[in-house]
Amino acid sequence: MLNSIRTFSFLFGYLLFSVVSLKKFIKQKPHLTVEEYDQLVHTEPQKWATGIMKRTKSSVSITGLEKLPDGPVLFVSNHEGNFDIPVLLSTISKPFGFISKKEVKKMPIIPLYMEEMNCVFLDRTDRRSALKSITDTVKKLKDGHSILIFPEGTRSKGQAMGEFKSGFMRIAKDSGVPIIPIAIHGTSDVMEKNNNRVLPATITVQLLDPVPAERIQELDSKKAIALVRTRIEEAISSLPKKKAVIEDRFKYVQ
Numbered sequence: 001m002l003n004s005i006r007t008f009s010f011l012f013g014y015l016l017f018s019v020v021s022l023k024k025f026i027k028q029k030p031h032l033t034v035e036e037y038d039q040l041v042h043t044e045p046q047k048w049a050t051g052i053m054k055r056t057k058s059s060v061s062i063t064g065l066e067k068l069p070d071g072p073v074l075f076v077s078n079h080e081g082n083f084d085i086p087v088l089l090s091t092i093s094k095p096f097g098f099i100s101k102k103e104v105k106k107m108p109i110i111p112l113y114m115e116e117m118n119c120v121f122l123d124r125t126d127r128r129s130a131l132k133s134i135t136d137t138v139k140k141l142k143d144g145h146s147i148l149i150f151p152e153g154t155r156s157k158g159q160a161m162g163e164f165k166s167g168f169m170r171i172a173k174d175s176g177v178p179i180i181p182i183a184i185h186g187t188s189d190v191m192e193k194n195n196n197r198v199l200p201a202t203i204t205v206q207l208l209d210p211v212p213a214e215r216i217q218e219l220d221s222k223k224a225i226a227l228v229r230t231r232i233e234e235a236i237s238s239l240p241k242k243k244a245v246i247e248d249r250f251k252y253v254q
Contacts, residue, residue, distance in 0.1 A: 003055070003056060003057060003197070003198040003199060003200070004197055004198040006055040007052060007055045007056050007198045008198075010051050010052060010055050011048075011052055012108075014047075014048050014051060015048070015108070015109040015110060015113075016109065018044045018048065018109070018113070019109060019112070021043075021044050022041075022044065022112060022113060022116065025037070025040050025041055025044075025116065026116065028040065034143065034144040034145065035144065038095040038117075038118070038144075038145060038146075039095055041095065041113075041116045041117055042095035042096075042117070044113065045089050045113060045117060046089055046090060048086075048089075049085070049086040049087070049088075049089035049090035050090040052083075052086045052090075053083070053086055053087060053090050056083070056190050056198050056199075056200060056201070057200040058083075058186075058190055058200050058201045058202070058203055059200070059201075059202045059203065060087055060090065060091060060203045060204075060205070061203070061204050061205070062091040062092070062204075062205040062206075062207070063204075063205070063206050063207065064206055064207030064208060065092070065093065065207060067180070067207050067208070067209060067210060068092075068093075068094050068180065068207065069178060069210060071144070071177070072141050072142075072143075072144050072145055072146045072147075072175075072177050073094070073146045073177055073178050073179070073180045073210070074141060074146070074147055074149065074168065074171060074172050074175065074177055074178070074179050074180070075088075075092075075096055075146065075147065075148040075149070075179075075180050075182055076148075076149055076151060076168055076179050076180070076181050076182065076228055076232075077148060077149075077150055077181075077182035077183075077184055077232070078150070078152060078156065078161050078182070078183060078184060078232050078233075078236065079150035079152045079153075079154065079155050079156060080155060080156050080157070080158060080184055080185065080186070080187045080188045080192075081155055081157060081158070081187035081188035081189075081190060081191060081192045082155065082187075082190075082191055082192070083187040083190045083191065083203075084150070084155075084184055084187050085098065087184065087187055087203055087205060088148065088182070088184070088205065091205050092205075092207075094146055095117070095145075095146065096117075096145075096146040096147060096148045097114070097117040097118035097119040097120065097140065097145060097146070097147050097148070098117075098119055098120075098147060098148040098149065099119070099120045099121075099122055099133060099137060099147070099148075099149050099150075100114065100119055100120070100121055100122065101121070101122055101123075101124060102121045102122060102123045102129070104121070105121055118140045118145040118147070120133050120136045120137050120140065120147070121133070124153070130167070133167075134167055134170055134171055134174075137149070137171050137175075138171055138174045138175045141171070141175035141177050142175055142176075147171075148182075149167075149168045149171070151164035151165050151167070151168045151225075151229075152164060152165070153165050155188070155192065156188070157188045157192040157193070158188035158189065158192060158193055161229070161232070161233055161236070163229075164225050164228070164229045166221060166225060168225075169216075169221045169224050169225050169228075170221070172213075172216050172224075173216055173217060173221070173224075176213050176217075177213055178210045178211060178212050178213050178216070179210065179211040179216060179228055180207055180208070180210050180211075181207075181208040181209075181211065181228050181231045181232050181235075182205065182206065182207055182208065182232070183204075183205070183206040183208060183231075183232045183235035183236045184203070184204070184205050184206075185203065185204050185236050185239055186201050186202050186203035186204060187201070187203055189201035189202070189203075190203075204239060206235050208231050208232065208235055209231075211224075211227065211228060
């Protein structure tokens with residue numbers, strides 16, 4: 001219970017203080033390149049996300065940062081739990097926005113940062129909104145911003161990885177940027193598997209080999225989707241089973 005209180009108090013409390021920084025960043029925007037401004041804005045979300053994960057008392061490791069190319073990329077990740085975004089923001093040095101459900105826009109302060117991070121808001125009940133989100137994401141990538149997408153569309157909560165919806169491949173093909181597949185594992189152990197109580201977990205993030213833009217263009221969409229999904233699935237399945245972590249969780253729950 002204390003973990004949950006600490007985590008969510010920081011999650012919302014930090015945002016109140018970060019508004020001052022955001023206003024300063026926006027004033028500097030006209031004098032900076034796209035890359036410089038994205039990097040500047042990224043500093044506060046990264047501090048916020050790092051603070052969140054620290055308060056969950058989770059262990060987070062990442063491999064493959066050396067695979068990151070210069071320029072914009074489309075990050076494509078499996079979606080295990082609510083803590084995927086904080087984990088990825090806290091560990092990936094390359095600034096990125098992400099596609100989020102439109103309901104987040106009703107929250108205080110968070111949407112202000114998301115706008116500056118180049119996030120795209122999606123109404124999953126409206127087909128026209130879904131099509132517009134694809135167009136908006138392509139434009140942001142062409143403008144030099146990196147974007148993260150979860151093609152499953154919903155959290156697996158630690159179960160088998162779901163099918164990938166095809167929209168991300170249209171984005172990749174239309175924008176002409178490389179795809180960086182991401183395999184994330186263990187975030188559902190933080191909350192989803194604990195009746196929404198926040199508990200420590202062991203989390204791994206693997207940045208896999210980029211799929212070059214040229215390769216994406218030469219493959220038909222179904223084969224390209226299968227290629228990305230298979231890489232992520234194989235990376236997750238190759239991880240050692242977490243017996244020790246499961247035993248530790250029982251100690252916390254009891």
